[in-house]
Amino acid sequence: MMNQLKGKVILVTTIITAIVLFGGWAIYEQFVVKAPLEQAIMKVDGIIKADKPVRDQKTMSIQVELSPTANLKEVYTAISEQGKRMIGNRTLQLDVNNQEYERLDQVWEKSMFQIAEAMETRTYxxxxxxxxxLASDEIEVYTEMDDSNVYITLKDQNTALHKILPRVAEKLGVWTNV
Incomplete structure (x- = not known):
């Protein structure tokens, strides 16, 4: 009888400890890491909408929707700087939600091979x-670069297609057409 009681006490104590530890970690993650970063992100000029940051061991991923007038490099740099404490030594991965715009998508798709080649050979x-x-007269092309990424924006009247291409060769495989 006494052994059963000890076993139950140990089990209950273990469960309560696990709940407190994991609950405390989840609260810390939400209120100390993600909430301040979300607030900082929404203050960046050009961001219309941002999803909650997703953090793992190597990256901090953030999905954003940008205005057509947003400067992609400035947005990336601002998030990196304002979120430096929360991002830490992780790589910032900014996933831009682009609407499907046929003309802009066509230019992007036609240029992908040559751009991939330029990225691979480092002839930026x-x-x-x-x-x-490849762009028509109505499409404006903006390209910028820093030490980690190449930033590309194609603009067509009131729409824009934003792409961030990492300058690290092994990351090239993650490009998408969307």
């Missing part, structure tokens, strides 16, 4: 020329 200066040759 060819990217603006490739895009401008």
């Amino acid at each position: 200066s060819t990217i603006p020329n490739v895009l401008e040759q």
Whole structure:
């Protein structure tokens, strides 16, 4: 009888400890890491909407919707700077939700091979020329680069297609057409 009581006490104590530890970690994650980062993100000029950040061991992923006038590099840099404490040594992965715009998507799809080649061979200066040759007169092309990414924006009247391409070769496989 006494052994059964000890076993039940140990089991209940273990369950309560697990709940407190995991609950405390979840509360910390939400209120100390994600909430301040979400607030910082929404203050960045050009962001229309942002989903909750998703954090793992190596990356901090954030899905955002940008206005057509947003400067992609400035948005990325602002989030990196304002979220530096919360992101830590993780890589910021900004996933831009792009609407489907046939003309912009066509330019992007036609240029993907040449852009992938330029990224692989590190001849980044060819990217603006490739895009401008394939774009019509109504489509504006904006490209920028920093030490970790190439930022591409194609604009067509009131719409924009934003792409962030990592300058690390092994990450090239994660590009999508959307």
